[in-house]
Amino acid sequence: MTDQMKRIALARRPEGVPAPQDFSIETMDIPAIKAGEVLVRVSCLSLDPYMRGRMSDAPSYAPSVDLGATMTGQGVGRVVASKADGFAVGDLVTGMTGWADHAVLPAAELRKLPEDIPESTALGVLGMPGFTAWTGLRKYGLPKAGETLVVASATGPVGSMVGQLAKAAGLRTIAIAGGPEKCALAVETFGFDAAIDHKAHDDAASLRAAIAAATPDGVDIYWENVGGKVLEAVMPLMNVGGRIPVCGMIAWYNGAEAGDKLPLIWRSVLTKRLSVNGLIIFDHWDDFPDFLSDVAPKVAAGDIAYLEDIAHGLDDMPQTFISMLTGGNTGKQIVKL
Numbered sequence: 366m367t368d369q370m371k372r373i374a375l376a377r378r379p380e381g382v383p384a385p386q387d388f389s390i391e392t393m394d395i396p397a398i399k400a401g402e403v404l405v406r407v408s409c410l411s412l413d414p415y416m417r418g419r420m421s422d423a424p425s426y427a428p429s430v431d432l433g434a435t436m437t438g439q440g441v442g443r444v445v446a447s448k449a450d451g452f453a454v455g456d457l458v459t460g461m462t463g464w465a466d467h468a469v470l471p472a473a474e475l476r477k478l479p480e481d482i483p484e485s486t487a488l489g490v491l492g493m494p495g496f497t498a499w500t501g502l503r504k505y506g507l508p509k510a511g512e513t514l515v516v517a518s519a520t521g522p523v524g525s526m527v528g529q530l531a532k533a534a535g536l537r538t539i540a541i542a543g544g545p546e547k548c549a550l551a552v553e554t555f556g557f558d559a560a561i562d563h564k565a566h567d568d569a570a571s572l573r574a575a576i577a578a579a580t581p582d583g584v585d586i587y588w589e590n591v592g593g594k595v596l597e598a599v600m601p602l603m604n605v606g607g608r609i610p611v612c613g614m615i616a617w618y619n620g621a622e623a624g625d626k627l628p629l630i631w632r633s634v635l636t637k638r639l640s641v642n643g644l645i646i647f648d649h650w651d652d653f654p655d656f657l658s659d660v661a662p663k664v665a666a667g668d669i670a671y672l673e674d675i676a677h678g679l680d681d682m683p684q685t686f687i688s689m690l691t692g693g694n695t696g697k698q699i700v701k702l
């Protein structure tokens with residue numbers, strides 16, 4: 366077994382769009398494991414939009430990554446050494462390994478994975494993003510058959526799960542996605558009733574006209590993944606009593622525009638009596654076993670589709686992350702080592 370590991374650390378805090386120079390690739394000794402700890406050799410890493418927030422030191426709901434520390438993130442790998450009861454060499458596990466090819470973690474922070482499904486699903490369709498969609502739709506979306514749902518980043522792991530669950534509940538589902546290929550995927554792979562290319566519309570008014578044409582009965586649920594132009598387009602189309610689970614605002618993760626559009630947005634919240642719920646998935650982890658019992662058999666049976674975009678190697682991870690923030694990924698972004 367090697368005694369060296371490679372990791373990617375945060376070298377400086379990005380200004381606007383992150384640059385490769387904001388990260389450093391380092392080789393270091395693998396830390397010695399203590400009682401109760403496990404050494405994992407990582408085979409698969411997750412890249413997620415929330416990581417942009419962790420690169421900033423602005424106050425947030427979660428702590429930022431310290432300068433010089435390993436970038437945070439979930440990984441999957443095999444146990445190569447264990448000083449913890451219940452974990453043996455060879456076990457397949459997942460935990461917050463960080464952007465690294467090895468990680469020493471307390472056993473309590475690891476979860477064993479089954480061997481009979483692809484390991485990468487623990488990072489996407491059967492992991493945090495899939496669970497976010499499942500729990501947020503049930504608790505805040507409150508879908509009813511016959512209603513209409515709109516979601517952007519619709520081919521990503523959250524949006525594609527939201528769309529499929531809503532469709533199965535009898536809703537009309539409208540995808541917003543970037544480019545004709547993703548729009549085709551939204552309809553053909555994820556069963557959306559229609560898909561609208563946000564990149565084909567320069568402004569919110571034009572995008573709104575396209576969404577209005579696809580939603581003749583208005584919008585009952587807008588699942589908020591992106592903010593920006595899409596939010597501005599959808600808000601006036603909301604029906605009385607509509608619901609907006611606010612899950613993410615990726616359009617603003619590299620910096621927000623001036624806030625002079627807020628009057629339009631918040632006037633819609635007021636006049637339509639909308640419920641707007643902030644959703645942070647770590648408030649809901651107690652429901653994760655229920656999510657797996659419900660969704661894992663459907664994934665195994667092929668009743669829930671998922672897409673993964675597989676990149677390779679630690680060295681290009683910063684560039685892959687930067688690209689994901691502006692739509693370079695198609696499906697859940699995974700990095701295989």
Ligand SMILES: NC(=O)c1ccc[n+]([C@@H]2O[C@H](COP(=O)([O-])OP(=O)(O)OC[C@H]3O[C@@H](n4cnc5c(N)ncnc54)[C@H](OP(=O)(O)O)[C@@H]3O)[C@@H](O)[C@H]2O)c1
Nearest residue numbers: 414518521522523542543612613614615616644645646692
């Ligand atoms: N609240 C929580 O606990 C929680 C948990 C998980 C995820 N989230 C949030 O959920 C959202 C989706 O995350 P995900 O994990 O499913 O990843 P994801 O969909 O793969 O996110 C990347 C995608 O976002 C879309 N995007 C980027 N900039 C955009 C813009 N300006 N306008 C419209 N779309 C844009 C792009 O898709 P297109 O090319 O199709 O535009 C891109 O491929 C993110 O905002 C994330 O932060 C929140």
